[in-house]
Amino acid sequence: MNTNDFSIRHIGNNAQQSAEMLAVIGKDSIDSLVEATLPQNIRLSEALDLPEALSEFETTNHLAELAAQNLKVKNYLGYGYYGTILPAPIQRNVLENAGWYTAYTPYQAEIAQGRLEALLNFQTVIADLTGLPIANASLLDEGTACGEAMHMLLESRTRDQKKNNVNKFFVADNLFPQSVAVLETKAHGLGIELVIGNFETTEITEEFFGAIVQYISKGGQVNNYRTFVEKANAVGAKVAVATDLLALTLLTPPGEWGADIAIGTSQRFGVPMGYGGPHAAFIGCTEDYKRVIPGRIIGVSQDRLGNYALRMALQTREQHIKREKATSNICTAQVLLAVMASFYAVYHGKDGLQYIADQIHTKAAVLQGGLEHLGFKLTNTSFFDTVQIEVENSDEIVKIFAEEEINVNGFEKGKISITIDEMTSEEDIFELLSVFATIKNTEDSFEFEVDDSYLPKDLIRTSDFLTHENFNLYHTETELMRYIKRLERKDLALNQSMIALGSCTMKLNAATELLHMSWERMGNVHPFTPKNQVVGYQTLIKNLEDYLSVITGFDATSLQPNSGAQGEYAGLMVIRSYFESKGEGHRNVALIPQSAHGTNPASAAMAGMKVVVVKNLESGETDLVDLKE
The missing domain is CATH 3.90.1150.10 (Aspartate Aminotransferase, domain 1)
Known part of the structure; x- marks a missing residue:
């Protein structure tokens, strides 16, 4: 047996187990199974033009060579990404601990009480620091969080605003450019007219349903938006605020000067920059938006015996239930990174x-x-x-x-x-x-x-925050490690057991694949670093794009979407733009099977398409008669 073969260590079955399974289904080899199940006309006629696979040891060495090509420089670039110190007990006991990094999406509260408590801590941090009563268990990044906030405000328009098609949204010109880019794309799909300008000189009229400002601005200025919020509210426009969590420990939170929604990233709380991600974004809001806030929300409940228990709450607003009527296609959270950020806050506390x-x-x-x-x-x-x-x-x-x-x-x-x-x-x-x-x-x-x-x-902030005992008991390494372990024991992850649920999120990140996250020349790299300083990252990205192009048979690949749902949305936006470029923008109907994942119709609706559902037969197959109709 070639013990250096990655698949032997990680796919999960050996030659003997394969033979046993083949015997049950009456086949003598994998090749004969493929022959019987995969139509000849869709099979590859020749092998993929890809380099030989590397062993795990060779892969680690290869990554080390690439990392060495990323120059060690000092970055003062800002723009939403910052150097941060990841406390060693969090690095060793969370980021590098299979009990946390292999845990499954917490659909089953009974086997995820530890993670749910860590995520409840995260939500508490966001609610306390933003001054808003509701927060979710994280989003994908700050840019998409801005897009989610805009969509929430659109869906929450008054009846008169919807009747009069009030569709203008103000974007302060002090917003980070990456956030503006996401807003422009999302506005196109939703039929929103963006107005980008100076918050002090632009007049917000009844034609606007909402606005977003940056607190602190991209150039560093701390602006007082109280008057702006009052003027916007006076004409029925609601305000979202992109903000900095760490700054909110010193500055008055947005919820105290009238903001309806606050968004941003928790990257500053101990999560490496990693050349742009992934990071756990956050969103907080007032009670008025609890039915449209996207993503996971952890709520406090009771079990059947009346004991304290945690669960995922308010799921009726999610796309797997509301489908094309959902406000968002977000179906997951950056749980590991949100957990890291929450432990960072637990470890440091308010002081x-x-x-x-x-x-x-x-x-x-x-x-x-x-x-x-x-x-x-x-x-x-x-x-x-x-x-x-x-x-x-x-x-x-x-x-x-x-x-x-x-x-x-x-x-x-x-x-x-x-x-x-x-x-x-x-x-x-x-x-x-x-x-x-x-x-x-x-x-x-x-x-x-x-x-x-x-x-x-x-x-200057005068209100208190992080008063819960979880943020006041674990400020030594020993106490923090014990707390992390207590929560880990309340959870089920792949280091203990297989979780018998099938989903797009059921995957295993091998330890080898995660090692480089802790390397300085991989983790501590700002995404806006000049390309000539990050040759290693550029090579890694280019190689992956090329490999995926070969595997998929397409001419090029984008690695920009940071979730499957964002990928399908990006694809649908490309299709929509393609037809618009040909003068066929009226072709906006998306046929989606009844059995499709809930993100599919939600993404189509976000891309400005009309969803037509194709029925399924009782067997689960597509109803071809309905499809033809």
């Missing part, structure tokens, strides 16, 4: 999170003071972690820093932004200032006064 946030802000304030001292023109009057200057030669400055193996943000023409995170040291701040001094052709001792805070005084 620890505020300390981390204070340290970040203090270092940003020192940087601001140093740049002011050097004579640079600063743009942010108030900020949390991002300092921005106006310069004429922004491209040249970006290059100067790149030569020092430092990446600063020059994405806005004529401006340079520097975002401080949990990993930034005092030495890093003065390294940045010394480069800026060189740019100014000066040597400096950097003796200057620093303001205590650049947080706006009218937005």
Whole structure:
């Protein structure tokens, strides 16, 4: 037996077991089984043009070679992605623990009480920090979370707004560009007219059903949106806010100044950047939206004996029940990463999170003071972690820093932004200032006064948060490990047993496939890093795209969708756009079998298609007569 063969270790059956199964069905080989079941006219006539498979050891070495091609640089790019310190007890006991990373989607509450408690902790973090009463057990990423919020507000229009086809949605121009891109795509499918502009100068009229703003803006400014929200609400428009969880430990939460929905990412809570993901996004909302909030919601309940128990709640709004009438095609959650973020909050607690946030802000304030001292023109009057200057030669400055193996943000023409995170040291701040001094052709001792805070005084947080005992008992490594283990014992994962449920989410990530998540040159890589600094990642991505193109027989492959449901939505949007490009936009009917997964009709509806259901026979086969009709 070739013990280096990946399939022997992970597919789950050996030659003897295969022979036993073949005997039961009356076949003498796998080839004869294929011959009897797979029509000749759809079989490949020749082998796939793919390289030889590597053993697990060879794969690890190959990944190490690719990782070495990703340069080790210091990133201050921000834009929704930040360096973060993953506490070792969480890395070893959650991320690298099969009791957590092989756990199945928690459809059966009885065998998932530990995970459900960790996810309830996650929801509590989101509700407490955003100041909104309801949160779900995570979404896919911040961009798609913005899209989900817009869809929620569309579906929640008043009867008069729907009757009058009120379809305008305001997008603040300070939103992260990746979020704007997702909103533009989703708006096209839903027939929404996006209006992108300055939140202070754009007039929100009765033609708008909603708006979204960024708290904190992409350039770092902390804006007060109270007046904007009041004006929007006065004409019946509701407001969603993309926000930063860590900043909300110091700033007034959106729920306290009138926001209906808050979204963002929990990546800052101990989850590596990983060149863009995956990360667990979040969404919180008021009670008015509990029937349309997407994804999983964990609720507190009782078992048949009256004991405390957890379950997934409010599922009647989900696409597997509402199908094409659902508000979202999201059918899962980033559970492992949401669990990591929740344990990060459990480990640090309120005081620890505020300390981390204070340290970040203090270092940003020192940087601001140093740049002011050097004579640079600063743009942010108030900020949390991002300092921005106006310069004429922004491209040249970006290059100067790149030569020092430092990446600063020059994405806005004529401006340079520097975002401080949990990993930034005092030495890093003065390294940045010394480069800026060189740019100014000066040597400096950097003796200057620093303001205590650049947080706006009218937005300082006064409300309490994370008061539940779970966030106040486990601040030592020993207590945290014991808590993690207690929850793990209440769960069933593949390290204990097979879960006898079939689903698109039943899969096993081999340990070898997860090792690189903890490697610095894989995990600590910002997604907007210049491509010439991440040759390893670029090679990995290109190879996978090429392999998948060969396997599927298509000309090219996109790896952009980050779930099966997002993939089918992307495919349907491509089909819709194809017909529109030919002047055949009226061809908008999607035939979907009655037996299809609930995400299928939901995705079609989101893509602006009319869903026509094709019936199934009692045998489960498609009713061909109904299909022809």
